[in-house]
Each structure stands twice: as structure tokens, then as C-alpha cells.
Amino acid sequence: MGITKSQMFTERQNDLAQFFKVLGHPARVAILQYISTQDACICNDLVEEIGLAQATISQHLKELKSIGLLRGEVEGKSMCYCINVERWEALQKELNTFFNTTKSNCC
Amino acid sequence: MGITKSQMFTERQNDLAQFFKVLGHPARVAILQYISTQDACICNDLVEEIGLAQATISQHLKELKSIGLLRGEVEGKSMCYCINVERWEALQKELNTFFNTTKSNCC
DNA sequence: ATTTATCATCGTAATATTGCAATATTAAAA
DNA sequence: TTTTAATATTGCAATATTACGATGATAAAT
Numbered sequence: 027m028g029i030t031k032s033q034m035f036t037e038r039q040n041d042l043a044q045f046f047k048v049l050g051h052p053a054r055v056a057i058l059q060y061i062s063t064q065d066a067c068i069c070n071d072l073v074e075e076i077g078l079a080q081a082t083i084s085q086h087l088k089e090l091k092s093i094g095l096l097r098g099e100v101e102g103k104s105m106c107y108c109i110n111v112e113r114w115e116a117l118q119k120e121l122n123t124f125f126n127t128t129k130s131n132c133c
Numbered sequence: 134m135g136i137t138k139s140q141m142f143t144e145r146q147n148d149l150a151q152f153f154k155v156l157g158h159p160a161r162v163a164i165l166q167y168i169s170t171q172d173a174c175i176c177n178d179l180v181e182e183i184g185l186a187q188a189t190i191s192q193h194l195k196e197l198k199s200i201g202l203l204r205g206e207v208e209g210k211s212m213c214y215c216i217n218v219e220r221w222e223a224l225q226k227e228l229n230t231f232f233n234t235t236k237s238n239c240c
Numbered sequence: 241a242t243t244t245a246t247c248a249t250c251g252t253a254a255t256a257t258t259g260c261a262a263t264a265t266t267a268a269a270a
Numbered sequence: 271t272t273t274t275a276a277t278a279t280t281g282c283a284a285t286a287t288t289a290c291g292a293t294g295a296t297a298a299a300t
Contacts (some may be wrong), residue, residue: 027256029288034184035159041168050152051258052142055231059146064233069277077141082259084278102152103267105277109180109237118232124162125225128169136258136285158288176247186290191248193288210246210297 044123045117048093051079053086058095060108067107093117149231152224155200160185160193165202174214179182200224 032040049055053076059065060075072083087107090096094113099106139147155161160183168183175193176194180187194214197203201220206213 028257029240030158030160031185031289032159035163035164039159039162043159043162045156045157046153046162050154050157051137052139053137055153055256056142062183062238064238070275072200078138078258080277081261081279083190085258088172088278095176097149099278100267102276103274104268105278106239108239111234111237114232114235117193118229121232123230125221125228128165128216128221129209130218130221131171132173132213138259160288177245185288187247188291189289190251197250207247207296210244210299212247 043121045093045121048089048095051086053082055086056092057086057090061096061107061109066101068104069107070104073113135233149227152228155202158193160189161197164190164193165199166236168203168214168216173208175208176214177213179210 027068035043056076057072060072064071069080069083070088072087073080076083087096087098091098094110095117097108097110099108142150156218161162163183164179167179171178176187178188179190179194183190183192185192194203194205201217202224206215
């Protein structure tokens with residue numbers, strides 16, 4: 027049905043999945059990689075760099091913001107989007123916990 | 134359009150995103166967690182454990198197999214699904230590389 | 241050989257995502 | 271204050287995903 031039955035799962039399972047899902051688009055991976063090569067990031071750069079329409083980039087940025095990975099600061103008439111380092115490291119940690127606690131016991 | 138313009142991105146960006154995407158569903162997170170608690174895993178157990186229909190579970194297992202995370206062995210009339218430890222660890226490594234090389238340089 | 245159990249696949253309905261053009265919104269510049 | 275530049279939002283069309291019933295395939299059990 028295209029609807030995910032999230033009430034069947036634990037909060038942690040939903041959170042983990044949500045996080046993976048946001049990273050699950052090449053444009054969003056590319057955005058994060060590009061931001062990390064810049065000293066300051068402005069949305070318009072991304073439009074040229076990534077090659078998607080401005081509206082589309084803006085939407086992807088919104089999703090990255092929704093899980094706290096990006097912070098956006100108004101800077102005059104443009105925006106400065108940056109990686110939220112604390113959140114970034116926290117997620118990396120949580121993710122490693124998931125990987126380390128999920129082990130194979132058979133075969 | 135619902136169609137991802139994958140030709141715009143590098144192979145690595147697409148691969149990373151594909152991997153994240155597969156993990157981006159709570160049922161698939163739950164499946165991996167459940168398998169890791171069992172000595173042997175059979176699909177039918179998952180149907181009861183997760184609470185989705187058998188066809189749906191089978192589909193999720195297929196996606197996890199598609200990125201090499203699960204191996205399935207026929208065992209009589211049932212299946213034994215296991216985590217592919219080598220792939221699992223390789224993905225964890227790749228993921229950490231992504232996290233470690235994506236840094237904030239501003240703000 | 242028939243039945244039963246287990247899992248995969250197909251078809252389909254409901255919903256979500258992706259992408260963009262058009263249109264706001266906001267703030268500096270003229 | 272009008273214009274310009276940068277980004278956000280809205281409204282859609284196209285496609286993808288999720289879920290499940292029905293059905294198919296396979297192998298053990300009867």
C-alpha cells in the first residue's frame with residue numbers, strides 16, 4: 027500500500043530507518059559530500075554542482091535538516107548551510123552501535 | 134517525477150545511497166535485529182515476529198539480499214536466512230569512511 | 241500420489257517520493 | 271521604493287514503494 031506500518035516497530039527502529047532513508051538518495055549524499063569540501067555553502071552553488079533544479083535541491087536540503095544533519099543560517103539574502111557536527115557524530119555512533127550489535131549466529 | 138536521476142551521480146554516491154535506502158525501512162531494520170538474536174532464521178518466524186504478511190516479509194528479505202547483506206540457504210522445505218558477515222563488515226567500514234570524510238568546514 | 245508446510249512471485253491498490261515550473265518570500269542594492 | 275538575487279513553497283505529473291491476497295513452486299510427510 028506504500029504506507030509503512032510504523033506503529034509495529036520500536037521507536038529506535040523507526041528512528042534508525044528514518045535516518046537511513048534520508049541518506050538513501052544520491053543527491054543527498056552528494057550534497058553532504060559537496061558541503062564538506064566548501065568553507066561556506068550556499069544553495070545556489072549546489073544547483074550548479076549537482077545539476078538538479080533549485081526547487082529540488084531546496085527540498086533535499088529540507089530533508090537533511092529534518093533529521094538535524096544540516097543547520098541553515100541566514101546570511102544576507104543567501105543561506106549558509108552547514109553540517110551539524112554534533113548530530114553527525116552522534117549518528118555515526120548510533121549507526122556503529124547498530125552494526126556492532128547486529129551479528130550473525132548461524133551458518 | 135519519482136524517478137531518481139542516478140546518471141547525474143557518481144557510482145559511489147549511488148551505491149552508498151542504495152545501501153542506505155535498503156536499510157531505510159523499519160521492517161528491514163527489525164529483520165536484521167531479529168536474525169541476529171537467533172541461531173537459525175526461518176522466514177515464517179519473521180512473519181509472526183514482525184507482524185507483516187508473509188509476502189511482504191519475503192519482499193523485504195529480497196531487498197536485503199539485493200545488497201548482499203543476507204544469504205539464504207535452502208534447508209529442507211524452509212529457508213535459513215543469515216547475515217553475510219563479510220558484507221556486513223565491509224558496509225560498516227565504507228559507511229564509516231563516508232562519515233569520516235564528510236566534515237564541516239564552516240560555521 | 242496426495243497432502244501439507246514453507247517460501248517466492250504476480251497482480252494490484254494505496255500511498256510516498258522525486259522533480260520541476262510557477263509562484264511566494266525575503267533582504268540587499270539601486 | 272523598485273528592482274534584483276537567493277531561497278522556500280505550492281501544485282502538479284511521473285514513478286517508486288509498501289502491503290497483501292492469490293497463486294505457484296518445492297520438498298518433506300502421509
